[in-house]
Amino acid sequence: MFFILSKIAAFFISPSNAVVFLMTLGVALLFTRYAKTGRRLATLGLAALLIMAATPLGGALMAALENRFPAPPQDAPPPDGIVVLGGAMDEHITAARGRAAFNEAGERLLAFVELARRYPQARLVFSGGSASLTEARFTEADAAAVFFREAGLAPERVLYENRSRNTWENAVYTRDLARPASSERWLLVTSAAHMPRAMGIFRQVGFPATAFPVDYRTTGHIGWSLRPDKHIADGLAFFDTAAHEWIGLAVYHWTGKTDALFPAP
Known part of the structure; x- marks a missing residue:
């Protein structure tokens, strides 16, 4: 049951999906007596989309995850x-x-x-x-x-x-x-x-x-993400990947499935 619920929830709380739903709702409300609310929702959704796709935030979130556990040294003993x-x-x-x-x-x-x-x-x-x-x-x-x-x-x-x-x-x-x-x-x-x-x-x-x-996606420096992606979809996918891990860390810790909120070496 946890697996099924997690898959369904992941679809709806994915940042890019949530933004699309928000903008869709806003546009739909434009044709009702709640047009003012619709304009606000659509504007909010567009702003969120631009932040996710064209700012350093996604790179910062990803770099923090990737930098958490360094690779083992070359002279480490052979593994069993x-x-x-x-x-x-x-x-x-x-x-x-x-x-x-x-x-x-x-x-x-x-x-x-x-x-x-x-x-x-x-x-x-x-x-x-x-x-x-x-x-x-x-x-x-x-x-x-x-x-x-x-x-x-x-x-x-x-x-x-x-x-x-x-x-x-x-x-x-x-x-x-x-x-x-x-x-x-x-x-x-x-x-x-x-x-x-x-x-x-x-x-x-x-x-x-x-x-x-x-499978590193960043150089480890936040400044790397200042380079814009060629396609907005690429920026959104990058942000979604980072957000998925941060949300997963929170949910798994809340349900007792990890030993810490942000495990460290």
Whole structure:
């Protein structure tokens, strides 16, 4: 039930979606006796849209997330295991085309393959099922296995957790599958902006890991975001991504699924 409610809520509280609804309501009211209220709502929505798409706010929110967990030093000891979280592949296109299809977070799997080659003795776990509200026959774990074959990584070397639909389930099911010993050192690979929430959840379920952030979207400096995007839609998508993580941090902490509001190293 939490998963279904979270998916529905995510659609309606997505900043760009909320702004569109606000502006639509405002325009609709222009043709009623509440025209004055409609003008205010439409103006407010337009102002919010411009702030999200054309100001440094999105970059500042994203950089704060990405800077939270630094990458481990090059001389760190070899890990006993490596976990990569799903969310980097389109399982539907992969199933239809027969070739691995990535989304913008594809660097997660590229980094995972590179680490697997660097540490041939490490245990490997891919965690990702399907985020579809309906039953999916082809999961992201299936899609990942296709990519691993294409990349020359033996799929049988990887343990596949294919039931999870969100980050909380990633952590719970991966813990139950890998059963890490307290003395083991595990790397957790996911997008840098997603890392604070992922680390907080993994700690909460009793699976301590070392952050290995990838898929950076900023240089780490707020000034980077002063460069406008070529398309307003790109700016909105960037802001939505950052806002999604901040909202997720708040909701997961409120529901007891992270160990802190803004987990830190």
